[in-house]
Amino acid sequence: MKLLEKLWRALDERYDLQPLVAFAREKSVPCHRHDWMYYFGGLTLFFFLVQVATGVLLLLYYRPTAEAAFESVQFIMTRVPFGWLIRSIHSWSANLMIASAFVHMFTVFFSGAYAKPRELTWWTGVVLLLLALGFGFSGYLLPWNELAFFATRVGTDMVSKVPFVGHWLLKVLRGGEDVTGATLTRFFGIHVAVLPMVTTFLILLHLAFIQRQGIHVPEGEKPVRTRPFFPNFVLREAMVWLVGLALLAALAAFFPWELGKKADPFAPAPAGIKPEWYFLFMFETLKLLPAKVAGIDGEILGLAAFTLGGLFWFLAPLWDKRRARGERNPWALAVGWVVLLYIASFTVLSFLGVFK
Amino acid sequence: MAEQRKVSRKTFVNWLLGTSLGATVVAALYPVFRYVLPPEVAEAPTNRVLAGKLSELPPNSGKIFRFGAKPGILVRTPAGEVRAFSGICTHLNCTVQYRADFQHIWCACHNGHYDLQGKNIQGPPPRPLEAFKVDIVGDDIYVTRGA
Amino acid sequence: MKWIPAASLVVLTLPALAAPPSSVVGAPGKPAQDTCTECHKALDDPRLQGPANLAADDIHHRQGVTCAGCHGGDPTAEDPEQAMDPKKGFVGKIPAQRIPEVCGSCHSDAAFMLRYAPNIPTDQLAQYRTSKHGLALAKGDTRVATCASCHEAHGVLPASDARSPVYPTRIVETCERCHGDKALMANYGLSGQEVAEYKESVHYQALTVKNDLSAPTCNDCHGSHGATPPGVSSVSNVCGNCHLTQREAFDLSPHRDAFAIMEQPACEACHGNHKVLPPQDSWIGVGEGQVCGSCHSAGDKGAEVASALFGALDGTVKRLEAARQRVEQLEARGMLMDDAAVQLEEAHQALVLARSEVHTANRQRVEAQTSQAQQALAKAEGLAKAAEDELRFRHNGLKVSLVVILVAVVALALKIREIESRAQ
Numbered sequence: 034m035k036l037l038e039k040l041w042r043a044l045d046e047r048y049d050l051q052p053l054v055a056f057a058r059e060k061s062v063p064c065h066r067h068d069w070m071y072y073f074g075g076l077t078l079f080f081f082l083v084q085v086a087t088g089v090l091l092l093l094y095y096r097p098t099a100e101a102a103f104e105s106v107q108f109i110m111t112r113v114p115f116g117w118l119i120r121s122i123h124s125w126s127a128n129l130m131i132a133s134a135f136v137h138m139f140t141v142f143f144s145g146a147y148a149k150p151r152e153l154t155w156w157t158g159v160v161l162l163l164l165a166l167g168f169g170f171s172g173y174l175l176p177w178n179e180l181a182f183f184a185t186r187v188g189t190d191m192v193s194k195v196p197f198v199g200h201w202l203l204k205v206l207r208g209g210e211d212v213t214g215a216t217l218t219r220f221f222g223i224h225v226a227v228l229p230m231v232t233t234f235l236i237l238l239h240l241a242f243i244q245r246q247g248i249h250v251p252e253g254e255k256p257v258r259t260r261p262f263f264p265n266f267v268l269r270e271a272m273v274w275l276v277g278l279a280l281l282a283a284l285a286a287f288f289p290w291e292l293g294k295k296a297d298p299f300a301p302a303p304a305g306i307k308p309e310w311y312f313l314f315m316f317e318t319l320k321l322l323p324a325k326v327a328g329i330d331g332e333i334l335g336l337a338a339f340t341l342g343g344l345f346w347f348l349a350p351l352w353d354k355r356r357a358r359g360e361r362n363p364w365a366l367a368v369g370w371v372v373l374l375y376i377a378s379f380t381v382l383s384f385l386g387v388f389k
Numbered sequence: 390m391a392e393q394r395k396v397s398r399k400t401f402v403n404w405l406l407g408t409s410l411g412a413t414v415v416a417a418l419y420p421v422f423r424y425v426l427p428p429e430v431a432e433a434p435t436n437r438v439l440a441g442k443l444s445e446l447p448p449n450s451g452k453i454f455r456f457g458a459k460p461g462i463l464v465r466t467p468a469g470e471v472r473a474f475s476g477i478c479t480h481l482n483c484t485v486q487y488r489a490d491f492q493h494i495w496c497a498c499h500n501g502h503y504d505l506q507g508k509n510i511q512g513p514p515p516r517p518l519e520a521f522k523v524d525i526v527g528d529d530i531y532v533t534r535g536a
Numbered sequence: 537m538k539w540i541p542a543a544s545l546v547v548l549t550l551p552a553l554a555a556p557p558s559s560v561v562g563a564p565g566k567p568a569q570d571t572c573t574e575c576h577k578a579l580d581d582p583r584l585q586g587p588a589n590l591a592a593d594d595i596h597h598r599q600g601v602t603c604a605g606c607h608g609g610d611p612t613a614e615d616p617e618q619a620m621d622p623k624k625g626f627v628g629k630i631p632a633q634r635i636p637e638v639c640g641s642c643h644s645d646a647a648f649m650l651r652y653a654p655n656i657p658t659d660q661l662a663q664y665r666t667s668k669h670g671l672a673l674a675k676g677d678t679r680v681a682t683c684a685s686c687h688e689a690h691g692v693l694p695a696s697d698a699r700s701p702v703y704p705t706r707i708v709e710t711c712e713r714c715h716g717d718k719a720l721m722a723n724y725g726l727s728g729q730e731v732a733e734y735k736e737s738v739h740y741q742a743l744t745v746k747n748d749l750s751a752p753t754c755n756d757c758h759g760s761h762g763a764t765p766p767g768v769s770s771v772s773n774v775c776g777n778c779h780l781t782q783r784e785a786f787d788l789s790p791h792r793d794a795f796a797i798m799e800q801p802a803c804e805a806c807h808g809n810h811k812v813l814p815p816q817d818s819w820i821g822v823g824e825g826q827v828c829g830s831c832h833s834a835g836d837k838g839a840e841v842a843s844a845l846f847g848a849l850d851g852t853v854k855r856l857e858a859a860r861q862r863v864e865q866l867e868a869r870g871m872l873m874d875d876a877a878v879q880l881e882e883a884h885q886a887l888v889l890a891r892s893e894v895h896t897a898n899r900q901r902v903e904a905q906t907s908q909a910q911q912a913l914a915k916a917e918g919l920a921k922a923a924e925d926e927l928r929f930r931h932n933g934l935k936v937s938l939v940v941i942l943v944a945v946v947a948l949a950l951k952i953r954e955i956e957s958r959a960q
Contacts, residue, residue: 402954403951405943455878500780512780
């Protein structure tokens with residue numbers, strides 16, 4: 034302890050840490066019956082940090098070429114000490130991170146935290162969710178196994194449906210006309226360099242905004258008690274993080290992530306190719322649409338609908354005038370429930386195999 | 390007395406917290422430390438193995454080596470040249486062997502014969518043995534499988 | 537003077553055996569030019585036009601043999617009467633009984649064939665005369681196969697050409713034209729089922745599905761020109777041509793002499809002749825549908841041995857299957873099972889050898905192989921256990937970490953409570 038004190042005094046002398054300490058002491062988090070939702074943002078951050086750590090470790094052994102990628106992942110899983118653990122944690126944490134991000138987004142939406150003055154926080158948040166989905170999509174291909182190869186083919190095919198720039202986008206994403214080793218290289222670069230860079234920047238912005246503005250309290254819960262951020266909320270958050278860690282370890286050990294078979298571009302697609310669960314609701318919706326609606330390709334209509342829907346969701350701070358004034362908005366709640374139920378039900382039903 | 394209990398209680402909680410968090414950190418970092426030290430077989434099993442030594446392979450002899458889970462056969466022809474083939478008979482997947490009396494490759498299961506080019510010349514095997522690339526570095530014989 | 541008819545027969549046939557003159561058979565390599573083809577191509581009757589249309593692909597025609605080379609006549613004459621003049625040797629449609637001689641007039645002449653295709657054998661006619669077909673034809677039966685029946689008369693292609701009716705994969709259909717005709721075969725005491733049975737066999741599968749041209753088809757066991765079913769005593773030799781290991785094993789068994797005495801066709805007794813199916817371990821025994829039961833009955837020495845053989849094989853097969861499943865499950869759970877896979881392959885190989893040894897009907901020899909398989913399986917099972925132990929170790933390690941984390945969570949909860957009670 035003495036050593037820590039000495040260190041603190043040395044830093045304080047040089048950098049005047051008092052304002053920081055004062056800020057930290059003042060920081061507080063509201064307490065109310067819905068305050069459990071405040072933990073999910075931090076939990077998402079925790080899973081992201083786990084991804085960075087395990088991702089860097091995987092980088093020590095992974096090889097991003099079509100010839101060696103599968104074998105290198107197999108090597109990690111079978112020959113590197115605890116490689117099985119690192120890889121399975123990386124795969125599970127990806128899914129948990131996205132799940133946590135969705136929960137965080139919905140709790141924010143339902144509590145109306147996107148309203149003025151927190152528009153930018155909402156917008157950086159939505160973009161962060163999209164980036165997380167991008168991480169998931171690009172990372173999924175990296176083991177270069179059969180499922181991933183075909184899922185990527187189908188997924189990138191969707192891009193070509195965008196009017197005018199569709200084919201150009203397809204070629205940029207795939208690094209060519211078809212999914213090949215070039216696609217793998219590109220996805221690898223996106224996954225370990227481009228996305229981390231942009232995500233880190235946006236996370237810092239997102240956190241900075243929150244620090245500056247404080248935590249939002251849902252309408253109808255004022256007046257509230259608060260609890261200090263340091264140490265109370267931090268300790269509680271630490272508990273949540275530890276539970277997340279325990280969950281990851283349990284999943285990695287009891288439900289290790291499969292490797293499957295190496296991708297063979299010339300083999301026919303195996304039956305029942307599906308994207309990862311977080312894309313399922315879109316996938317099943319597109320499959321339900323008729324081939325042509327009033328002369329327009331059903332899929333293009335579907336994609337347009339999703340784009341418009343997403344834009345609508347994104348612009349919530351602008352159309353929700355009531356929340357901006359600090360009032361409750363049952364319409365916004367209804368929108369939130371419809372979206373949540375739609376996504377949840379389609380995902381669950383897809384798993385149950387209802388869509389055949 | 391109550392104060393003392395409170396103090397010792399607080400000390401206990403602090404100790405428990407510190408120890409358990411420390412143990413968690415150790416439990417998390419131990420696999421990481423083990424992970425970063427490379428295993429003995431330092432590379433992912435690609436398509437290249439050290440199949441044998443030249444000094445241990447006299448002319449007109451053969452040796453079975455392993456390519457991962459699959460057998461390969463290393464052959465030194467009577468003329469002294471080193472060749473390598475898949476050791477899996479193309480008939481019913483038995484492991485072939487070198488027969489010095491035939492001076493070529495033979496399969497014990499159903500009497501299949503392959504010449505020194507790996508071509509099936511007699512018996513039930515329908516196809517030749519896949520040929521591998523051989524590289525000799527000093528005394529070491531490296532065999533590479535096609536991609 | 538009894539020899540005069542015989543001598544005259546020989547003398548009469550001699551000209552037929554002499555190679556045709558060079559006026560009708562051109563130099564090798566240059567396609568034949570004859571008026572026959574030119575005129576016949578312009579005819580309306582398909583029976584007369586057909587052969588002319590096939591001339592371009594016909595190997596004989598391409599090598600310079602004119603139509604007159606077989607049919608006689610003058611291939612240079614424009615006038616049909618001169619071209620088809622019997623005085624110039626014109627025969628017209630060659631009667632079935634004379635076909636072998638006509639073909640043989642070139643194909644049995646080694647010196648002649650040397651100019652065209654030195655590597656083709658010249659014994660076809662001699663062989664044919666020994667065959668069932670040849671013998672029947674000599675007695676006057678014209679329903680049997682002659683050269684043209686299998687090789688065609690016009691548009692003849694080399695046997696190595698995939699379009700030829702005697703290309704290895706097509707021989708079955710060619711023989712089937714007659715041998716699949718039950719009514720026709722009834723005249724000879726044959727069932728007409730043989731080809732259909734062959735088509736169910738492993739040999740046919742190998743030939744047509746696996747494209748293995750070395751798989752036996754009709755001519756490989758029966759001979760092509762000397763087509764005759766192998767005699768009872770020679771079945772073992774015929775099968776043993778390819779299946780040498782099993783034949784040698786059979787020769788070590790008491791069955792070899794016993795079958796010879798009983799005049800049983802060795803391999804065929806258990807494996808069939810045409811409908812040769814993949815042999816099953818379950819065939820071994822004296823029960824219903826089991827091959828040993830044809831001669832042995834329950835309780836005799838043979839039945840005892842059969843039961844022991846089957847037991848050795850079946851026990852090993854079951855253990856191999858179980859071990860394989862166990863290893864596959866471990867692989868699916870992410871364990872590296874290469875070493876175990878190698879042991880499983882060794883066990884599989886010993887099992888294959890054991891099945892060959894079954895032909896010796898010798899318990900010790902078969903069990904020598906199955907016990908090798910069992911040893912390899914024991915090793916594989918050991919490796920599987922080690923992998924399962926490693927998985928258990930991981931699960932236990934996890935449980936320990938979970939406990940540690942749980943304690944940390946509890947400690948945090950206590951700390952929070954302590955801080956918040958202090959704040960009160």
